[in-house]
Amino acid sequence: xxxxxxxxxxxxxxxxxxxxxxxxxxxxxxxxxxxxxxxxxxxxxxxxxxxxxxxxxxxxxxxxxxxxxxxxxxxxxxxxxxxxxxxxxxxxxxxxxxxxxxxxxxxxxxxxxxxxxxxxxxxxxxxxxxxxxxxxxxxxxxxxxxxxxxxxxxxxxxxxxxxxxxxxxxxxxxxxxxxxxxxxxxxxxxxxxxxxxxxxxxxxxxxxxxxxxxxxxxxxxxxxxxxxxxxxxxxxxxxxxxxxxxxxxxxxxxxxxxxxxxxxxxxxxxxxxxxxxxxxxxxxxxxxxxxxxxxxxxxxxxxxxxxxxxxxxxxxxxxxxxxxxxxxxxxxxxxxxxxxxxxxxxxxxxxxxxxxxxxxxxxxxxxxxxx
Numbered sequence: 001x002x003x004x005x006x007x008x009x010x011x012x013x014x015x016x017x018x019x020x021x022x023x024x025x026x027x028x029x030x031x032x033x034x035x036x037x038x039x040x041x042x043x044x045x046x047x048x049x050x051x052x053x054x055x056x057x058x059x060x061x062x063x064x065x066x067x068x069x070x071x072x073x074x075x076x077x078x079x080x081x082x083x084x085x086x087x088x089x090x091x092x093x094x095x096x097x098x099x100x101x102x103x104x105x106x107x108x109x110x111x112x113x114x115x116x117x118x119x120x121x122x123x124x125x126x127x128x129x130x131x132x133x134x135x136x137x138x139x140x141x142x143x144x145x146x147x148x149x150x151x152x153x154x155x156x157x158x159x160x161x162x163x164x165x166x167x168x169x170x171x172x173x174x175x176x177x178x179x180x181x182x183x184x185x186x187x188x189x190x191x192x193x194x195x196x197x198x199x200x201x202x203x204x205x206x207x208x209x210x211x212x213x214x215x216x217x218x219x220x221x222x223x224x225x226x227x228x229x230x231x232x233x234x235x236x237x238x239x240x241x242x243x244x245x246x247x248x249x250x251x252x253x254x255x256x257x258x259x260x261x262x263x264x265x266x267x268x269x270x271x272x273x274x275x276x277x278x279x280x281x282x283x284x285x286x287x288x289x290x291x292x293x294x295x296x297x298x299x300x301x302x303x304x305x306x307x308x309x310x311x312x313x314x315x316x317x318x319x320x321x322x323x324x325x326x327x328x329x330x331x332x333x334x335x336x337x338x339x340x341x342x343x344x345x346x347x348x349x350x351x352x353x354x355x356x357x358x359x360x361x362x363x364x365x366x367x368x369x370x371x
Contacts, residue, residue: 001026016073018065029068032266032281035323038062038072039279041270043329045320047078047239049085054078054239058246059322074322082236083212092207093135095167095342096174098181098200103159104191108144111162114188115139118164122177136167138335138342147345148354149306162192165342167205174202207340208273248319248326251289257367262356264291264370269352272329274337276307276348278355281325287366288324294360300328303358304351307333 005025011017019034021027038057042048045057056076063071102111119137126133143160145152164181168174178200185192220231261267261280264287269278280295282288297315301308304315309332316329334348335341345351 015075015077016071018069018071020066020069023068029070031062031064031070032283034070034072035062035281035325036266036268036279038323039277039281039320039325039327040268041272042277042279042327043272043275044316045318045327046245049081049239051084052080052234054080057322058318058320060320061322079235079237081239082215084215084218085210086213087208087210089206089208092205092340093167093169094171094174094202095165095205096178096200096202097163097165097342098178099161099163099196100181100185100192101159101194102162102189102192105158106156107160107191108141108154108157110189110191111141111144111160112139114184114192115141115162115164117188118177118180118184119166122173122180125176125180126173131173132169134166134168136342138165139163140165140344142344147350149304151303151306151354151357163344167342171202178202205340207336208338210273246319246321248292248321249289251293253363255290255293255361255363257364258359258361259367259370260356261291261295261358261360264360264362265356267352267356269348269350269355271334271337271347271349274332274334274340276330276333276351278328278330278348278352279325280328280352280355281323285324287362288326290360290362290366292319292326295326295328295355295358297328299358300330300355303355304330304333307335307348307351309333 004027005021048055059074140146140163141160144154267280300315312332318327
């Protein structure tokens with residue numbers, strides 16, 4: 001890691017390419033590491049929308065060609081859509097995050113009590129002044145496996161970092177909140193210390209709003225050295241994807257053992273606005289039917305329920321035959337996403353690590369191979 005190298009991509013005219021790196025630099029170029037990047041932060045792999053092309057990743061094959069070289073081929077290009085994607089931002093109140101250490105006996109219980117007391121007290125002060133209540137409150141006790149939700153296996157932690165994030169329409173209200181943090185260290189539970197950065201700062205909360213606009217409503221031109229040149233757009237078409245996606249083969253045999261997913265696959269996750277994706281790549285093609293049998297969208301909803309919006313959260317799954325992988329899109333799973341989210345993981349970077357612990361039913365002979 002100390003001298004990790006950036007990948008080098010050598011592209012041929014037919015769209016095939018090889019990924020390698022400078023000899024002697026750190027890192028690993030393998031089929032699995034490159035496949036992780038292939039599935040990173042995408043939605044439907046059959047229709048990855050770019051400004052000038054729609055790319056179909058589903059049939060891309062990866063072949064190791066040397067210690068640190070992987071060849072990719074099989075991508076397909078479709079005409080661009082007849083719409084542009086527009087990303088706009090707008091202000092939506094203010095946010096403030098306070099972090100501090102709470103250590104000692106019953107640290108988790110004390111941290112929960114202190115956090116709730118701060119919210120209750122400041123909420124009363126808001127009410128007395130005729131101010132609106134908090135728009136959103138997010139309390140996470142880092143070190144207690146807070147990001148794992150119901151799957152946390154925390155013991156009796158003796159130290160946690162309290163991360164208390166709040167949102168409010170008024171900056172004045174959050175300035176009051178920030179002022180109340182310091183007195184908790186002297187007036188509430190013992191062991192509260194290490195307020196990160198001193199008194200917390202109030203920031204504007206900026207939200208992203210993305211939408212589509214017909215290209216026919218836009219005129220495209222390039223300005224160069226004082227001259228304006230009209231640009232003729234390439235042919236485009238409405239985005240069409242297969243109505244029925246391809247599904248992996250059903251597993252053959254009896255599943256009489258269980259192993260964690262990490263034994264069978266690698267995975268990587270990231271954000272798409274307020275959505276997150278988790279790409280799961282089988283370590284061997286024979287493992288994929290068992291992975292697919294276990295990881296249905298319904299199972300993912302249950303396993304990741306603690307991050308999904310209770311009303312608008314849903315999960316969609318796609319199969320990529322070329323790379324022996326699955327891609328899951330967790331819609332509305334990031335609490336607003338990016339800088340709008342109050343969570344410690346606003347981009348879903350740790351979601352794949354949580355999923356890798358899920359048990360997968362497999363035949364005993366596969367389990368024996370992995371021990």
